[in-house]
Amino acid sequence: MYSSQVKANAITADFRSDTVTRPTPAMRQAMLDAEVGDDVYGDDPSVNALQQKAAQLLGKEAALFMPSGTQSNLAAVMAHCNRGEECLVGQDYHINVWEAMGTAVLGSVACHPLPVNDAGGLDEKTIRDAIKPDDWHKPQTRLLSIENTKDGMVQPLAYMDSMAAVARDCGLKLHCDGARLMNAVVATGSDPARFVEGCDSVSLCLSKGLGAPVGSVLVGDAETINRAGRIRKMLGGGLRQAGVLAAAAIHALDHHIDRLDEDHRRAATLATRLNALNGISVDTARVHTNMVFARFDDGIALDDLEVFLADRGVAINPDRELRLVTHLDLDDAAIDSLVDALAAFTGAYAG
Ligand SMILES: *Cc1c(COP(=O)(O)O)cnc(C)c1O
8 A cells, every 4th residue: 555645646657566557448348348147157258268268378178267366376275285284385475475374264274385495496305305294293295386487587497397397206286376477488488388287277367467457367177177166166256247357368368468578678677777776786687577676775764765756656665675566557668767766766865
């Protein structure tokens, strides 16, 4: 939430997240034109078309339209694990820290957090060491959950394949929290289905860089997706005329994947330009897709940061290390606004 001094309607360049994107006129038209039914009866043609398209895109048997990425991840964890079993997950991955621990609260599934390496991935040895023996004292390890991208960093194909090999070797299911998977796919020029070939389930957000207003898709084999469908109903995620949302998502998959390259190009430019400013540093090697982490020198006082930038039309989440996210509602002029505003801020507030 903005501080009370920020006039939200004066913001023209919002760098807080790629979730802030608004449906384009063409997307709104697709929503208006959508054929709809009742998706709880399974007869919403637009939802069915989206699910078929998503399954095909990621090379899986089936897909389920979900109201959010959080519900998609939770349904996946609950579809793979029974009560009292556990899921191995990176300690600062979304499932472990940003989803109100629904796995434990609603699924009775424990998350066993693993250290995350500098590249944003998990190491094979820590995974093997964390797997519990068949012992009455221990929860049984059922699932390995990875994330791609992680803080905008691509987890490359070789890593995806190595995680699939470990999971297979250890008898674990593999889930990929691919909220921003298409950013990784576009940045690497990979075939999306090949990229997630070894995953038993993948959750993909439609409402981030892809620009749809609502929703995620969960893809996987037919049996897992069927189980996830019951769980989605239990969680209150069975929607009726969801075709208006699915139509936006189909539009996003048709028109907003290739253009992610633009977001990546702008993030790279932003990183280089901010790194050249006095008082701010960016590790440009970590900028793979649409996220830039920009750190203020310790001497700079940040109390006025949010309002200072908002007065110049720019929104950020104020922090010593800013997470800046590029997306389809930000053009080259927005990058200029942010760089100019930060140059003025560091000039005025240097300690
Ligand atoms: C945003 C995000 C989610 C959850 O998506 P919501 O739709 O906001 O619930 C899950 N995982 C990652 C990595 C995300 O960035």
